[in-house]
Amino acid sequence: MIKMKYSLGFIGGGNMAKAMIQAIISNGVLKAQDIIVSNIDIADLQKTKKELGIHITLDNSEIAKYCEKIVLSVKPHQYADVIPEIVPFVNEKSLIITVAAGKSILSVQKLFGKEVKIIRTMPNTPALIQEGITAICRNEQVKDIEMGAVLKIFSSFGKVEIIEERLMDAVVSVSGSAPAYIYVLIEAMADAAVLNGLPRDKAYLFAAQTVLGSAKMVLQTGMHPAQLKDMVCSPGGTTIEALRILEQRGFRSAVIEAMDTCVQKAKNLS
Incomplete structure (x- = not known):
């Protein structure tokens, strides 16, 4: 049973999540013990824990319970299944960070069914070697200090550019x-x-x-x-x-x- 708070949680532990976590830890932005990841594949989770030294869980709701910054690093079509699992545990302190092509802030907000702080991002796979570039935007609920903390996280594996959300689909194609x-x-x-x-x-x-x-x-x-x-x-x-x-x-x-x-x-x- 998880009994502590974490600085950052990832729902989904695929290649992009692993690349981000590795850079975050190696650049000293956060310590391994400050990060937790959920996944449905226990074997892959155990491997990730061994490689990166982070905490793991099979329960997505644990991420929402014990993390204020939550990265939704699952495929776009999985948002509709994952978000309902965490809705009861997301509150006014929670910060949702999306990493999915085509998922607008408004569409994610609708899935939560309530006002939520959302930062939308689009990184790319060169994050694996800390040469990525990430486009980022936010809704009005996100405070400057919260945006700054997320910019620091994403800057650990490459360049970051703040853009208008209407340009995000173009970023998908160009990076x-x-x-x-x-x-x-x-x-x-x-x-x-x-x-x-x-x-x-x-x-x-x-x-x-x-x-x-x-x-x-x-x-x-x-x-x-x-x-x-x-x-x-x-x-x-x-x-x-x-x-x-x-x-x-x-x-x-x-x-x-x-x-x-x-x-x-x-x-x-x-």
Whole structure:
């Protein structure tokens, strides 16, 4: 039986929750003993406890009883099942932090059926290596000091940007789902390199490091991506020839259309 208060509770202990917890602990934001996680998979819970040293429970209501900050780190379709379990234990001190595509603050509020303090977030999987980026917004009930505490938590595994909630679905497409696009790009680049004789391990290394370096160039130079692209494209050279083929095959349009479809899907999840 749990008899103590915890600083932070996670309902759901998947990969994102584990990445967040690991960063929170390793960066000294909270201690392992200040965190508790619930999950329906006892074997996975035991493994998480062994790896991270946190407290665990199979009962979601225990999280709401003993934590003021509650992270709903389950899939969007599970909100309707999980929230009713914790409603009786959520009060005016409770702070609900959502981590789900397509779940607006209003839709979550309706599931609680009462006024609740809600912070909506959208992190991404590079949080695993503390290189994530999280979009965040809140409802009017959340105090500045509470928002500050949550910003500190999410800053432990990457950058944090406060945005208007109406922009959250766009964030899903450009960062939440986007690592998958980049992994496909890296895989395709590596396949092409292998086709031309480069060993597979070297191909992944060159492709991944090039993506990493290119991203840092955008962030650290402040230059427009088109300017950086032009710097690589010599007249009559190999790069402009490759770009010609990408444009011919609709590369840019395919990315835009894919991301717009992602946004529409996120909107339909509410």
